[in-house]
Amino acid sequence: MVRGAVQTGPLAYEIRSFERPTVGSDEGLLRIEACGICGSDVEQYRGHLVRPGMFPLIPGHEPLGVIEEVGERAAERWGVSVGDRVAVEILRPCHSCDHCLTGRYMSCPNRDGAYGMTPLSRAPSLWGGFADYLYLHPWAILHKVSKDLPPEIAVMFNPLGAGVRWATMLGEVGLGDTVLILGPGQRGLTSVIAARARGAGTIIVTGLSRDEGKLALAREFGADHTINVEEEDVVARVTEITDGALADVVLELTPIADQPIRDAIECVRHSGRIVLAGLKGGKSVQLVTDRLINKGVTVRGAFGVNAEAYIEAIRIIESGRFPLERMASGTFELADTEAAIQALADGDAIHTCVCPDGGSALAGAVTSREEAADAG
Ligand SMILES: [Zn+2]
Ligand SMILES: [Zn+2]
Numbered sequence: 001m002v003r004g005a006v007q008t009g010p011l012a013y014e015i016r017s018f019e020r021p022t023v024g025s026d027e028g029l030l031r032i033e034a035c036g037i038c039g040s041d042v043e044q045y046r047g048h049l050v051r052p053g054m055f056p057l058i059p060g061h062e063p064l065g066v067i068e069e070v071g072e073r074a075a076e077r078w079g080v081s082v083g084d085r086v087a088v089e090i091l092r093p094c095h096s097c098d099h100c101l102t103g104r105y106m107s108c109p110n111r112d113g114a115y116g117m118t119p120l121s122r123a124p125s126l127w128g129g130f131a132d133y134l135y136l137h138p139w140a141i142l143h144k145v146s147k148d149l150p151p152e153i154a155v156m157f158n159p160l161g162a163g164v165r166w167a168t169m170l171g172e173v174g175l176g177d178t179v180l181i182l183g184p185g186q187r188g189l190t191s192v193i194a195a196r197a198r199g200a201g202t203i204i205v206t207g208l209s210r211d212e213g214k215l216a217l218a219r220e221f222g223a224d225h226t227i228n229v230e231e232e233d234v235v236a237r238v239t240e241i242t243d244g245a246l247a248d249v250v251l252e253l254t255p256i257a258d259q260p261i262r263d264a265i266e267c268v269r270h271s272g273r274i275v276l277a278g279l280k281g282g283k284s285v286q287l288v289t290d291r292l293i294n295k296g297v298t299v300r301g302a303f304g305v306n307a308e309a310y311i312e313a314i315r316i317i318e319s320g321r322f323p324l325e326r327m328a329s330g331t332f333e334l335a336d337t338e339a340a341i342q343a344l345a346d347g348d349a350i351h352t353c354v355c356p357d358g359g360s361a362l363a364g365a366v367t368s369r370e371e372a373a374d375a376g
Contacts, residue, residue, distance in 0.1 A: 005059075027070075156317060172273060182251065184211045220323065265287065
């Protein structure tokens, strides 16, 4: 039997058993090694981001695993064999429409939904990463990853893919650029790594007093300066650090708060670039748009991550150049999926993941439910 951590409603999880699906020529079955957790999982756990009628479902949209079974045609198309380790993208685009054919597959209107968001009622139910196995739909997108890495590190393809896309692709960070990253969460830290890998000059990261540990890690990953926004004025500090030149690129990654958007506009140089990726819960934000015009600023909205960024992220992880294990805050068993999400929601953890078979010995091995409770 196959185990899956099923979300039955807001804040409600239970372990259920499923039949192992049979695999046709165009499909596959993935044995999950690890499934990463991000802010979206926290939102989904609380009952947001999920359309009515979607419960019950198996969440988990950042899966990494080993090909357990693969049909003949699928093996050829994906270029994989049984035993290969792959990362799976969240979306299942059609690969045939104009959007897909011109590289904008994330906008595919015909897509077959998303992993971690497809209800159990749709056969074969195994549509989420918090389970022993994941069904590989013919439209799934897979990326091979080296088997030499611990699963807890390899699974960081997702947050690092975000850092790569936001900093280097949308923000176009280049050699010697000054980069300001507002927010030191999982994706702020991976943006530091991506900007560093791309040859950025000065990297500055902001955070709150409670983010002290994360800011220290940002410095370890290559940030030159960190700013505690509760003690220092961001615009004044950035002006001082850059000697008035300001930032070439600003990444705004903070959730809910709107002051960082105004700070981004003041801290970017003339003709600089701002990437917005911090969701504000749908609220409107007051801005003096004249500032954007007069500074000739390019503002880009960051929607998700694409294959180009995932491939680059996997290369960075495989290079071993950055101590990514420093981001691994906890490995949780399938039965402790809620604790894994809670640990991230509580704010101290940077990256947590669920490993159905227990994961490697990294980060103090498996965190049991009791240990997680002790850790607050
Ligand atoms: Zn995610
Ligand atoms: Zn399409």
